[in-house]
Amino acid sequence: MVTVVRILARRIVLLVPLLLGIVLFVFVVMRFSDVDPASAFFQGANPTPRQLHDFRERNGLLDPLPLRYVHFVGALLHGDLGTSALTRAPVVQQVTTALPLTLQLTFLGLAVAIVLALLGGVTAAVYRDRLPDQIIRVVSLTGVAAPGFWLALLMIQYLAVDRGWFPTGGYINPADSLTGWLRTMALPALALSLPVAAQLTRIVRTSVVEELDKDYVRTAIGSGLPPRVVVGRNVLRNALMNPLTVLGLRVGYLLGGAVVIETIFSLPGMGKLMIDAVQNGDPAVVQGVVLTTATGFVVVNLVIDILYLLVNPRLREAS
Helix, strand or coil: CCHHHHHHEEEEHHHHHHHHHHHCCCCCHHHHHCHHHHHHHHCCCCCCCHHHHHHHHHCCCCCCCCHHHHHHHHHCCCCCCCCCCCCCCCCHHHHHHHHHHHHHHHHHHHHHHHHHHHHHHHHHHCCCCCCHHHHHHHHHHHHHHHHHHHHHHHHHHHHHHHHCCCCCCCCCCCCCCCHHHHHHHHHHHHHHHHHHHHHHHHHHHHHHHHHHCCCCHHHHHHHHCCCHHHHHHHHHHHHHHHHHHHHHHHHHHHHHHHHHHHHHHCCCCCHHHHHHHHHCCCCCHHHHHHHHHHHHHHHHHHHHHHHHHCHHHHHHHCC
C-alpha cells in the first residue's frame, strides 16, 4: 500500500508540468486564430476603433505574450475560463452545463465497448481458429475500419427513420425519464463505442490466447478444473493487463469522438458547444472546451495507470 501511495504521489507531481504544457499549447495555438476577441465581443454592433482599443486594453490583449500567459494561468487557477463573446456568460458556466452529458455519453459508450470487447475477445480466444473466432475477427476488423460518424448515420437511417425504434436526435434528462434517456443515448453510445469495441476485441483475443498457451493453464485444466473456472478466475485477470493500458487512450478517443456524435444526434454536450462556438466565432468557449477535454484525457490516463498498478504487482515491485 505504501508503494502504491508513493507511486501515485510521483505520478501526480509529474501531472503538473504536463497540464502546464497543455495550457501553454492551447494558449499559443489560439493566438494563431483569425478571430479577434475584441471584434468577436462586439460582433454585430459595429464598434469604433476606440471601443476596440479600450476592450483590448481592459482585457490585457495589448500586453506582451508571456505576461498574457501568466495572467491566463492565474485565471485558470481561480476557475476562470473567460467570458463568451456570444452570450456574455462565463465559459465555465457553459462548460459545466454541457460536460455532464458528454461524460454520460463517454462512459456509457465505454461500458458498451468493454462488454462487447470482453464477450467477443474471450469467445474468439476460446474458439481459436474455429468458426466463431473467424466471424468475430472479420466483424472486429470491419468495426476498426468503420468511422463512428458513418455508423451513426447508418443507425439513424435504418433504426430511427425506417423503423422508428429510436429517436433521430435530442436529449431527455434521466431525472425526467430513465427510459427516454436510454432511448436518446442508445444510438449515440453505440455509434461511439463500436470502433473502440472492435479494437479492444482484437487486443483481448490476443492477450487471452497468449495466456491460454501458458503451462499453468494446461496444468489447471489437466488437474480437473473446468475450463470456464480457469478462464474466469486466472486467465482473464492476467490477460486484461494489456487491454487496460490501451483503454486509457481509447477513453481519449471517446471524448474526442463525442464532438462529432453529439453534433449528429443534436445532443447539447461539449462537442456541440465547441462546434457552435467555432461557427459563431467565440474563441473563449473553444479554448475552454479544448482545455477541459484535454485535462479530462490526462486525468483518465492517470486513473488507468493507477488501476494498472493495482492489478499488476510485478510493476509495483519494479517501480
